[in-house]
Amino acid sequence: MNRDTELFWWPARVLHWLMAAMVLAMLFVGVGMVASVSARHSWLLALHKPLGAAILVLAVLRLALRLWRAPPPLPADLPALQRLAAQASHWLLYALMLALPLVGWAMLSAGGYPVMLSESLRLPAIAPFDAGWFAALRGLHRVLAYALFGLILLHAAAALYHGLIRRDGVLRSMLWRRRAAPTKQDST
């Protein structure tokens, strides 16, 4: 049996940690820029849009990889409720990583803003210029962002629970270096 089936395959691990950094940065950028009235507002806003577009592209790629190759199985002794929570939260994370950039893009379209990823690179509008649409999408963007942040905290807490309390190999499956597998020699 190939030991690597206990690890996520390497493209999934690379994408996971890259996107973890990007998504967390994105959430902090977003919450910071809407409050800030200083020069930070401008450069955070200029960062928020291309970063969001990059997350959207990577999230699509990641979803495709996830559907193509199944992740390592959860420990057989994981209680059913935790198993359900793990699976539901993972799919919800995928949904939010895809939805937030799309809602943001549609929201700017509905507000009549040019969706500029750089000084001169503009994305087309994907929603009609309409204040009602803007209001709904702007509210949704905020709610979904808080939901994603909350879910990431739960996800991180659960990962640490697996790594520190249960010590069942779930956290390790997303890391690079595996400790030597505990063997019978230790107990004999």
Place this chain on the structure above:
Amino acid sequence: MSSPTPPPDSTDRPRRPPFPLARWALIAAAVTGVAAAFGYVGGWLDPHRLTSQALVDRLQVNGGAHPGYRRNHAKGVCVTGYFDSNGQAARYSKAALFAPGRTPLVGRFAIPGGNPHAPDFGVPIRSLALRLTQADGQQWRTGMNSMPVFPVATPQAFYEQLAAGRPDPATGKPDPAKQAAFFAAHPETAAFRAWAKNHKPSASYATETYYGLNAFYFVDTAGTRHAVRWRVAADNGPEGVAPTPPPEDYLDGELGRRLAQGPLRWRLLVTLGQAGDPTADATRTWPQDRPEIDAGSVVLERSEPQAQGACRDINFDPLILPAGIAGSDDPLLPARSSAYAESYRRRTAEQAGGSAAVHAQEPRR
């Protein structure tokens, strides 16, 4: 790895890790730490920081509750027309709209303050905001005022000015003592006060000159940045005289009567700054002898009431700029951008919420 595959080790895994309490504490600390950092960045854990929400809250207090309207410059009228570039500015800015030719625009004349039913002649200031849309979809949005300088140079000072201008519940007017104290503490307001003292409220939107107030940069095709300030200078004949006493709502009708006679024109004049000219201080003008470019004409053809006009749902954020124009280090610019976005968020939500009071006096679109 020649040893045989060990059996699943889950049953051998110790159920109780060493120092379980410390492990739980570590998890709790990690999650709480990230959540607290998020709260700090968002401003919730730092109530004294000036945020866009705090600025707009104060505008809202001063202007009163008018759901669906802009939180400042609430009373206004929509206009449409075009910018007719003569190509003179193209040497300094690569923006497509400065190449010779026409760029369509939507604009808005307004008077300052958060009350959409304020009397036109209660304040000496008029404003003109424009949104020009290039063929490539890039936009230039600018919000200009009829005074050459802004009263204050920083968002913090503006925030304090709003507190000093808060209407006294007893009189409905700002407390003169508080305003005097504010101006005394802010000598940078002197240029604005001198202007306001000598400037009668204009009887026409069409005869005012509107100043961009903040400095910007034009960026040419070689990437060189040129510090600039712009204004649009009226070319529409004499001001005319308003009836006495002046009616509360005069300017919209006066504008409509002029437009019925034909388009109205302004010249877009761009002043080129020199090394040492302040770009981060909207309270100071640049020396009179600075070179000036006549970039072309802003031509307005039609006006519409704002409730159903094309300008209603536009946020005239002065940092929405095409390639070829860039913001300066003026601290008012990002504050305007951020506060306008917050005002736009609130008023569009109120409109969508179907608040009965929204634009109640005017037909909805």
